[in-house]
Amino acid sequence: MDTxxxxxxxxxxxxxxxxxxxxxxTTQRGARTxxxxxxxxxxxxxxxxxxxTRLTDITKEAGRAAGSFYTYFASxxxxxxxxxxxxxxDMLHPGMGRVQDTDDPYAVLEASxxxxxxxxxxxxxxxxxxxxxxxxxPEFREFRSRRTDAFIRRNARGIADLQARGxxxxxxxxxxASRALSGMVSVMAYNAFAxxxxxxxxxxxxxxxxxxxxxLWANALRFPGHR
Amino acid sequence: MDTxxxxxxxxxxxxxxxxxxxxxxTTQRGARTxxxxxxxxxxxxxxxxxxxTRLTDITKEAGRAAGSFYTYFASxxxxxxxxxxxxxxDMLHPGMGRVQDTDDPYAVLEASxxxxxxxxxxxxxxxxxxxxxxxxxPEFREFRSRRTDAFIRRNARGIADLQARGxxxxxxxxxxASRALSGMVSVMAYNAFAxxxxxxxxxxxxxxxxxxxxxLWANALRFPGHR
Amino acid sequence: MDTxxxxxxxxxxxxxxxxxxxxxxTTQRGARTxxxxxxxxxxxxxxxxxxxTRLTDITKEAGRAAGSFYTYFASxxxxxxxxxxxxxxDMLHPGMGRVQDTDDPYAVLEASxxxxxxxxxxxxxxxxxxxxxxxxxPEFREFRSRRTDAFIRRNARGIADLQARGxxxxxxxxxxASRALSGMVSVMAYNAFAxxxxxxxxxxxxxxxxxxxxxLWANALRFPGHR
Amino acid sequence: MDTxxxxxxxxxxxxxxxxxxxxxxTTQRGARTxxxxxxxxxxxxxxxxxxxTRLTDITKEAGRAAGSFYTYFASxxxxxxxxxxxxxxDMLHPGMGRVQDTDDPYAVLEASxxxxxxxxxxxxxxxxxxxxxxxxxPEFREFRSRRTDAFIRRNARGIADLQARGxxxxxxxxxxASRALSGMVSVMAYNAFAxxxxxxxxxxxxxxxxxxxxxLWANALRFPGHR
DNA sequence: CATGAATGAGCTTTCATTCAT
DNA sequence: TATGAATGAAAGCTCATTCAT
Numbered sequence: 001m002d003t004x005x006x007x008x009x010x011x012x013x014x015x016x017x018x019x020x021x022x023x024x025x026t027t028q029r030g031a032r033t034x035x036x037x038x039x040x041x042x043x044x045x046x047x048x049x050x051x052x053t054r055l056t057d058i059t060k061e062a063g064r065a066a067g068s069f070y071t072y073f074a075s076x077x078x079x080x081x082x083x084x085x086x087x088x089x090d091m092l093h094p095g096m097g098r099v100q101d102t103d104d105p106y107a108v109l110e111a112s113x114x115x116x117x118x119x120x121x122x123x124x125x126x127x128x129x130x131x132x133x134x135x136x137x138p139e140f141r142e143f144r145s146r147r148t149d150a151f152i153r154r155n156a157r158g159i160a161d162l163q164a165r166g167x168x169x170x171x172x173x174x175x176x177a178s179r180a181l182s183g184m185v186s187v188m189a190y191n192a193f194a195x196x197x198x199x200x201x202x203x204x205x206x207x208x209x210x211x212x213x214x215x216l217w218a219n220a221l222r223f224p225g226h227r
Numbered sequence: 228m229d230t231x232x233x234x235x236x237x238x239x240x241x242x243x244x245x246x247x248x249x250x251x252x253t254t255q256r257g258a259r260t261x262x263x264x265x266x267x268x269x270x271x272x273x274x275x276x277x278x279x280t281r282l283t284d285i286t287k288e289a290g291r292a293a294g295s296f297y298t299y300f301a302s303x304x305x306x307x308x309x310x311x312x313x314x315x316x317d318m319l320h321p322g323m324g325r326v327q328d329t330d331d332p333y334a335v336l337e338a339s340x341x342x343x344x345x346x347x348x349x350x351x352x353x354x355x356x357x358x359x360x361x362x363x364x365p366e367f368r369e370f371r372s373r374r375t376d377a378f379i380r381r382n383a384r385g386i387a388d389l390q391a392r393g394x395x396x397x398x399x400x401x402x403x404a405s406r407a408l409s410g411m412v413s414v415m416a417y418n419a420f421a422x423x424x425x426x427x428x429x430x431x432x433x434x435x436x437x438x439x440x441x442x443l444w445a446n447a448l449r450f451p452g453h454r
Numbered sequence: 455m456d457t458x459x460x461x462x463x464x465x466x467x468x469x470x471x472x473x474x475x476x477x478x479x480t481t482q483r484g485a486r487t488x489x490x491x492x493x494x495x496x497x498x499x500x501x502x503x504x505x506x507t508r509l510t511d512i513t514k515e516a517g518r519a520a521g522s523f524y525t526y527f528a529s530x531x532x533x534x535x536x537x538x539x540x541x542x543x544d545m546l547h548p549g550m551g552r553v554q555d556t557d558d559p560y561a562v563l564e565a566s567x568x569x570x571x572x573x574x575x576x577x578x579x580x581x582x583x584x585x586x587x588x589x590x591x592p593e594f595r596e597f598r599s600r601r602t603d604a605f606i607r608r609n610a611r612g613i614a615d616l617q618a619r620g621x622x623x624x625x626x627x628x629x630x631a632s633r634a635l636s637g638m639v640s641v642m643a644y645n646a647f648a649x650x651x652x653x654x655x656x657x658x659x660x661x662x663x664x665x666x667x668x669x670l671w672a673n674a675l676r677f678p679g680h681r
Numbered sequence: 682m683d684t685x686x687x688x689x690x691x692x693x694x695x696x697x698x699x700x701x702x703x704x705x706x707t708t709q710r711g712a713r714t715x716x717x718x719x720x721x722x723x724x725x726x727x728x729x730x731x732x733x734t735r736l737t738d739i740t741k742e743a744g745r746a747a748g749s750f751y752t753y754f755a756s757x758x759x760x761x762x763x764x765x766x767x768x769x770x771d772m773l774h775p776g777m778g779r780v781q782d783t784d785d786p787y788a789v790l791e792a793s794x795x796x797x798x799x800x801x802x803x804x805x806x807x808x809x810x811x812x813x814x815x816x817x818x819p820e821f822r823e824f825r826s827r828r829t830d831a832f833i834r835r836n837a838r839g840i841a842d843l844q845a846r847g848x849x850x851x852x853x854x855x856x857x858a859s860r861a862l863s864g865m866v867s868v869m870a871y872n873a874f875a876x877x878x879x880x881x882x883x884x885x886x887x888x889x890x891x892x893x894x895x896x897l898w899a900n901a902l903r904f905p906g907h908r
Numbered sequence: 909c910a911t912g913a914a915t916g917a918g919c920t921t922t923c924a925t926t927c928a929t
Numbered sequence: 930t931a932t933g934a935a936t937g938a939a940a941g942c943t944c945a946t947t948c949a950t
Contacts, residue, residue: 068911180412183414183418216408220444252934254934282921509923521934522931530924627889635897638861638868641868642861674897748915915946929932
């Protein structure tokens with residue numbers, strides 16, 4: 001089962017916005033340059049934010065000429081797409097190891113949440129970036145939107161399943177509940193990890209975060225028996 | 228009591244960032260011009276977004292000369308501050324009908340959530356705008372942040388109170404729970420109202436939204452008796 | 455006699471540039487406003503320099519409305535003309551008291567130089583200002599030019615007189631010599647007083663300045679007997 | 682020996698103010714463009730003056746796009762620095778013909794003055810320009826100031842030397858005398874060449890200028906025997 | 909393919925001057 | 930006359946994108 005909380009903007013494949021990517025490089029040299037640009041882009045994006053990044057910042061960071069950029073990408077958006085694509089792998093497989101040999105919904109839920117939050121934390125800067133870009137570039141808003149929906153639907157199925165098994169409050173509409181609870185977890189992740197570093201105050205304790213979120217989620221669905 | 232859910236970035240007074248506003252106009256004519264500019268700014272901001280708005284768009288919309296802008300504002304940020312300031316009133320008094328003649332926590336909670344969501348809906352575009360700006364302008368991020376914290380703290384007090392009265396799960400840390408649940412409601416509002424209009428698909432049913440959110444919140448805190 | 459050194463830009467009447475001054479104010483109130491503006495202008499000019507002074511700086515300093523400026527002056531140049539005009543009195547009568555009851559050319563020369571340098575020092579800021587404006591506004595360049603020429607001619611007459619009396623080197627062309635020596639004194643004054651305050655280093659000793667300049671001037675003309 | 686008169690603001694290398702120049706162009710094309718800009722800048726500056734020159738005037742004159750300016754210079758000041766730098770060579774080596782095979786102080790002095798005045802005349806417009814800018818841009822004022830001091834000190838050493846050899850009036854303070862006499866020559870040069878062209882009246886006779894200035898200088902120091 | 913200079917539209921900001929009140 | 934808001938022409942500067950080498 002997948003009673004997970006996941007925010008959307010990340011786990012699902014950040015499939016590049018529909019814009020047609022340029023031809024992939026054929027030569028080795030080309031591949032190297034492209035890779036250098038993507039790497040540099042990620043660094044600069046995370047450091048300066050999407051809007052404040054100039055293309056020349058990227059090429060400079062990559063040690064390439066300004067013009068070379070257009071050999072591989074048509075725009076700033078496109079590099080960002082490439083950057084997200086490259087990060088996708090890690091985001092997709094939070095490595096929750098499917099430890100779900102158990103049937104205990106609570107345990108599964110906790111594992112799932114932990115995996116999600118860990119993945120988020122690992123890619124916190126990128127997540128913040130995506131959030132920022134989504135506000136500005138419709139393509140990425142759309143992209144993020146699709147991703148979120150996918151997650152919500154997945155979690156909705158999980159909830160419906162639990163309802164069927166009599167483990168979850170049947171009064172709840174699975175989709176609505178999923179929207180709310182998935183959103184709850186993603187907000188927590190965003191605040192703790194993406195914004196967290198920019199704020200003063202003690203950082204959130206990771207375990208406490210997992211525990212709280214899981215408990216609230218379980219309570220909200222009215223998992224039985226558990227205390 | 229105040230068992231409300233609200234995320235902060237909205238209900239609390241978007242009191243302008245500390246930025247030193249220009250001298251307020253002394254003459255009637257000045258007041259008229261200033262008002263025209265603020266009104267135009269809101270319109271253009273909501274239509275084009277913060278970043279895509281040029282100062283001249285605002286002055287043009289207001290039917291004034293470009294230079295007049297600087298008589299009243301020093302920058303785009305400053306007009307936005309003025310716009311938010313003007314909207315503040317409505318945001319502050321959601322008019323939640325003070326249904327709190329009852330002691331039933333559930334009823335109070337529902338009324339509170341309904342009021343919050345209604346206010347959010349009324350100012351949806353502005354809320355989306357604020358979200359957008361917060362990503363870009365540190366001043367507004369800070370502003371939004373302070374607001375959010377205030378809300379969270381307020382709701383945390385409500386939760387602690389309920390715990391004391393034996394109505395809420397005592398295992399939960401009030402602050403953490405408040406962060407999660409307040410966030411949950413604000414995310415829902417943001418998705419439904421701020422983003423909602425930009426998306427295809429059936430709009431969310433308002434009542435269902437209120438019901439779901441309230442039920443989840445109540446469940447999460449383990450309100451007793453209720454079913 | 456007038457064996458003086460004086461640079462021109464100051465002693466002669468800074469008669470306003472030919473531009474037609476506005477009608478003088480008729481009412482008392484008008485006279486007061488005009489005076490306030492001139493006073494403020496001098497202050498602001500001396501503080502900020504001609505170019506960096508905005509008309510509103512002047513009106514603000516004078517505690518008047520921006521529009522009032524144009525009741526009395528047509529432009530920045532015109533206020534400056536008024537400012538110079540007002541300072542003219544002091545510049546014209548260095549107060550050297552015509553102590554020239556003596557016939558000793560050296561004593562006369564020294565008194566004359568002292569008077570000149572004292573006047574320059576008293577109006578140092580204004581002199582610097584004039585120098586600055588002359589670089590920028592042809593009208594004032596012309597004005598300053600005329601003044602300088604007058605001085606040079608006056609001193610040339612003095613030199614010719616001394617030559618006739620056999621006191622000065624007859625090989626020298628009086629005009630050329632006057633140009634050179636008058637210029638020498640004015641440069642010294644400019645450096646010491648107009649620039650002096652903007653520079654580090656010990657300020658020039660006034661008496662030493664008078665002595666040196668006078669001695670050089672006397673030497674240059676080959677005053678006899680003296681030493 | 683160097684009994685020369687020159688005021689400083691001219692002979693010494695107008696080495697660019699410390700301002701950090703942009704990267705020098707690496708390609709040939711870049712070098713060509715940069716050169717074209719500097720050349721155009723000099724022309725426009727000399728024609729219109731520093732203040733009235735707009736950056737686009739320069740690029741237009743150079744036949745380049747407005748944006749290209751910023752590839753090589755960060756500001757108007759910076760081009761001017763480049764212009765002065767380029768003129769520096771000529772200013773530095775007046776080519777005074779090294780007539781100093783003689784020990785006759787008078788001959789040396791005359792040669793030195795002639796060389797100085799010739800160099801000044803050759804770069805008259807630029808000198809006027811520098812004078813103008815110095816009034817407005819502290820950087821250039823500072824620059825000019827340092828240059829002047831260097832000259833004065835150099836001439837002061839020459840004077841002290843002559844005093845030691847018994848050729849010059851020992852009552853004079855070498856520094857003060859140098860300030861006055863160096864200033865005298867530079868003023869003459871400025872009036873004759875930098876302003877000269879802007880004025881009506883017969884232009885100064887060059888030889889007469891050299892003769893007069895030299896004679897006055899020699900007289901002022903009380904060169905012996907001569908006449 | 910790589911390079912890096914060239915381009916120029918686009919936006920902000922200032923301030924002398926005018927003009928309604 | 931006084932007031933102070935309104936005007937709008939400049940100019941500066943940035944940076945994505947193109948293109949000659």
